[in-house]
Amino acid sequence: MNGKRLSAVSSFLLVAATLLIVASLFFPWWKMEFFAPQYPEGLNIIVYPDKLEGEIDIVNGLNHYIGMANFSEENFPELQYLSYLIGGLAFLVLMTAIIRRKSFLYFVIGIFVIGGLLGVWDLNRWLKNFGTELDPMAPIKVDPFVPPIIGENTLANFVTYSHLGLGTYLVIAAFILLLIPLWKDRQK
Amino acid sequence: MKNWIPAATGLVAGVLAATVFFADFSSGPSGSATNDHANKTNAEKVYVPFGEKDEYYLMASGGHSGQMFIYGVPSMRHIRTVPVFSPDSATGYGFDKHTKELMGDYNWGDLHHPALSETDGDYDGKYLFATDVGNSRAAVMNLETFTTRDIIDVPNTSGPHCAAFVTQNTEYMFLPTRFAVPIGSEYASLDDYSEKYRGVMSAVTFDEENEKLNIAYQVALPPWSYDLSDAGKKMSADWAVMTTYNTEEATTNLEINASQADRDYIVLFNWKELEQKIQDGDYDEVTGQKMIFPEKHKGGIYLVPVAKSPHGVDVTPDGEHFIASGKLAPAMTVFSFQKAFDAIENEDFAGERNGIPIINYDSVMEREVDPENALGPLHTQFDDKGMAYTTMFISSEIVKWDPKTGETLDRVPVQYSPGHSVAAEGDTVNPDGKYLIALNKIAKDSYLSVGPSHPESMQLIDLTGDKMEVIQSAPVNPEPHYAQMIKADKIKTISIYEKEENNPLAAYNQEDTRIERKGNEVHVYGIAMRSKFIFDAKAERPDVIEVNEGDKVFIHLTNIDFDQDITHGFAINSYDLNMEVQPGQTNTIEFTANKAGTYPMYCTNFCSALHQEMTGYFLVKPKS
Numbered sequence: 001m002n003g004k005r006l007s008a009v010s011s012f013l014l015v016a017a018t019l020l021i022v023a024s025l026f027f028p029w030w031k032m033e034f035f036a037p038q039y040p041e042g043l044n045i046i047v048y049p050d051k052l053e054g055e056i057d058i059v060n061g062l063n064h065y066i067g068m069a070n071f072s073e074e075n076f077p078e079l080q081y082l083s084y085l086i087g088g089l090a091f092l093v094l095m096t097a098i099i100r101r102k103s104f105l106y107f108v109i110g111i112f113v114i115g116g117l118l119g120v121w122d123l124n125r126w127l128k129n130f131g132t133e134l135d136p137m138a139p140i141k142v143d144p145f146v147p148p149i150i151g152e153n154t155l156a157n158f159v160t161y162s163h164l165g166l167g168t169y170l171v172i173a174a175f176i177l178l179l180i181p182l183w184k185d186r187q188k
Numbered sequence: 189m190k191n192w193i194p195a196a197t198g199l200v201a202g203v204l205a206a207t208v209f210f211a212d213f214s215s216g217p218s219g220s221a222t223n224d225h226a227n228k229t230n231a232e233k234v235y236v237p238f239g240e241k242d243e244y245y246l247m248a249s250g251g252h253s254g255q256m257f258i259y260g261v262p263s264m265r266h267i268r269t270v271p272v273f274s275p276d277s278a279t280g281y282g283f284d285k286h287t288k289e290l291m292g293d294y295n296w297g298d299l300h301h302p303a304l305s306e307t308d309g310d311y312d313g314k315y316l317f318a319t320d321v322g323n324s325r326a327a328v329m330n331l332e333t334f335t336t337r338d339i340i341d342v343p344n345t346s347g348p349h350c351a352a353f354v355t356q357n358t359e360y361m362f363l364p365t366r367f368a369v370p371i372g373s374e375y376a377s378l379d380d381y382s383e384k385y386r387g388v389m390s391a392v393t394f395d396e397e398n399e400k401l402n403i404a405y406q407v408a409l410p411p412w413s414y415d416l417s418d419a420g421k422k423m424s425a426d427w428a429v430m431t432t433y434n435t436e437e438a439t440t441n442l443e444i445n446a447s448q449a450d451r452d453y454i455v456l457f458n459w460k461e462l463e464q465k466i467q468d469g470d471y472d473e474v475t476g477q478k479m480i481f482p483e484k485h486k487g488g489i490y491l492v493p494v495a496k497s498p499h500g501v502d503v504t505p506d507g508e509h510f511i512a513s514g515k516l517a518p519a520m521t522v523f524s525f526q527k528a529f530d531a532i533e534n535e536d537f538a539g540e541r542n543g544i545p546i547i548n549y550d551s552v553m554e555r556e557v558d559p560e561n562a563l564g565p566l567h568t569q570f571d572d573k574g575m576a577y578t579t580m581f582i583s584s585e586i587v588k589w590d591p592k593t594g595e596t597l598d599r600v601p602v603q604y605s606p607g608h609s610v611a612a613e614g615d616t617v618n619p620d621g622k623y624l625i626a627l628n629k630i631a632k633d634s635y636l637s638v639g640p641s642h643p644e645s646m647q648l649i650d651l652t653g654d655k656m657e658v659i660q661s662a663p664v665n666p667e668p669h670y671a672q673m674i675k676a677d678k679i680k681t682i683s684i685y686e687k688e689e690n691n692p693l694a695a696y697n698q699e700d701t702r703i704e705r706k707g708n709e710v711h712v713y714g715i716a717m718r719s720k721f722i723f724d725a726k727a728e729r730p731d732v733i734e735v736n737e738g739d740k741v742f743i744h745l746t747n748i749d750f751d752q753d754i755t756h757g758f759a760i761n762s763y764d765l766n767m768e769v770q771p772g773q774t775n776t777i778e779f780t781a782n783k784a785g786t787y788p789m790y791c792t793n794f795c796s797a798l799h800q801e802m803t804g805y806f807l808v809k810p811k812s
């Protein structure tokens with residue numbers, strides 16, 4: 001029985017993980033910075049679970065020259081429900097802390113991993129769409145491209161830097177907290 | 189046993205969270221100016237490398253160009269010219285509806301002495317006032333946008349040269365006149381000059397919320413010429429002083445006839461007292477203005493005799509003294525406000541002139557200062573220690589002297605003939621010292637020749653050492669009469685106009701663009717964006733406007749590039765029209781399509797790589 005139950009310390013860690021996941025809702029998850037000679041201060045696209053921030057209109061205005069579609073909240077249906085999915089995940093973690101069953105923790109970790117992979121796949125899909133489905137009528141023709149999720153890319157006069165946002169780091173931290181009970185309460 | 193592992197992983201998670209919370213990931217250039225003035229060469233003192241900014245704004249009047257010139261100090265780089273009284277096709281000033289209305293029927297102005305708005309006698313960096321000696325107007329410039337916001341005509345007056353000066357909390361801006369004219373500028377024979385002509389001074393208030401100037405009241409001073417002026421400070425805050433010449437009331441050949449009397453006057457007045465008169469109804473209503481006639485509505489105005497034909501009169505930073513310079517009887521005279529107040533209290537008068545009491549010269553004069561061979565003292569500025577710097581027009585130099593002792597401390601030649609000078613915040617209660625700029629009237633061979641018409645010359649003088657030192661010279665368009673030098677961090681500009689959701693003339697979305705016809709009026713609600721015009725997004729050709737010959741056309745254009753320094757222009761070929769729309773701004777141009785034909789339209793302000801493609805057609809169908 002002892003082997004299937006999580007300890008009080010583990011339960012406490014899971015509550016902390018819940019709080020980190022909830023906190024992540026209020027911070028950006030991903031960010032792309034654009035620098036050009038005439039934009040030394042940089043332009044930003046900042047993605048939250050439920051909204052976009054940054055100099056979106058200016059980025060859109062510039063992107064139309066290469067025929068890229070507009071970034072807008074309407075164009076990303078995920079923004080409508082992503083925060084509920086994240087909230088649901090936080091709820092599951094909290095449930096684990098309460099029922100303290102190791103099997104349930106495995107299940108939640110499984111959901112976490114699948115969710116994370118789906119998120120990466122989705123973001124990559126959008127980056128690919130935006131970078132490859134360019135309007136053929138655009139005044140400036142560029143080769144299709146896929147900006148990386150993390151890292152640097154050069155396009156015309158712009159250098160872009162993609163980063164994970166604070167929200168993502170919080171969720172990664174939460175995930176680490178989820179793994180600790182597996183080690184701590186392992187069968188000896 | 190291996191309990192350290194969960195503890196360590198917990199710590200790692202914590203550090204990770206803390207790092208992303210508190211670490212500074214910001215990128216981009218940063219720089220800081222080292223401002224150690226000592227041991228620098230003159231070149232180093234004025235060099236401002238790219239990425240750094242000047243320490244002061246210089247706002248120099250543009251005289252008969254009708255413009256304001258904005259420079260940076262100490263680099264002395266010309267940053268911008270701001271049109272005020274003259275049209276400027278570069279910014280569309282005088283072409284778009286608002287500025288065309290501001291300009292009225294005038295095409296030029298003679299922009300004289302600028303004055304910054306003040307709070308507690310110090311520059312607050314919000315507004316700049318200026319007057320037009322050429323067409324008797326006053327203007328206000330907003331320093332968030334460096335644009336002219338209002339211009340008013342000043343009736344009953346002709347050439348407010350003796351302005352502008354603001355009281356220490358910008359309660360009033362006073363505009364005394366250079367030329368005397370009959371009330372209402374009506375016809376009157378010059379034989380009746382002394383009886384029918386007046387040198388009217390206007391008290392102008394500024395409504396900051398609506399950015400409107402307004403004449404509160406006027407004073408029908410004697411028919412003399414009023415030259416320069418200053419408001420009191422601190423203990424003299426309720427008072428103001430101005431110089432006069434031609435108290436001879438000559439009507440011809442003023443060069444000779446206005447230089448006969450040994451003394452002219454300083455007019456000393458208490459604006460709080462005049463304000464009270466207006467509240468008490470102690471005035472006459474003339475040409476729709478509340479007019480104080482000093483001989484009838486007595487009190488609050490006094491005359492102080494001064495060496496003949498004075499130019500500047502300047503109040504010391506502590507507000508205790510005023511210094512007047514007789515340009516023909518070359519001496520600076522230091523007068524005491526306290527002595528003047530005592531003399532007024534004791535009615536220590538030497539008779540009256542035109543119904544105004546004359547205070548005994550000896551009762552108010554503190555000292556006369558006459559540096560050897562210094563000729564033509566015009567105007568005085570102050571440094572942080574209260575030392576005075578007076579321009580000598582005739583002997584072409586700046587003289588530094590101590591108003592408390594009259595001792596001459598230093599002299600430096602300038603090239604040539606300085607009119608005014610301006611010190612860093614040098615006419616406030618709190619001058620900075622550091623820099624003085626001589627505004628020279630004559631440049632001669634100072635710069636590369638451009639033929640007979642010469643620039644004026646501004647020379648930057650370092651005040652930090654024991655000796656004044658000219659460290660930079662810069663040519664400037666005709667012609668700075670006076671200037672204001674303000675610490676750069678007091679100016680808070682914007683670079684993008686905010687959306688005005690309730691502005692019926694604005695179109696921020698392509699779907700809102702439209703062309704509406706009302707009878708023979710055509711109203712266009714369009715947008716400008718990199719790199720196209722859209723006047724009607726639903727039209728087959730969204731960048732075309734088609735009207736009938738004789739239609740009245742209103743083009744409202746909004747720049748929807750909310751991005752710094754992305755300005756668009758708008759011109760119609762051969763229609764003599766051009767305007768600018770700044771980022772976020774909506775601007776209107778109004779005209780009659782009186783020429784049938786085909787006229788290309790284009791963006792006149794280079795905005796983007798495809799700026800050349802930012803065009804359209806204006807088609808005017810001929811009357812059949």
Ligand SMILES: [Cu+2]
Nearest residue numbers: 756791795802
């Ligand atoms: Cu343009």
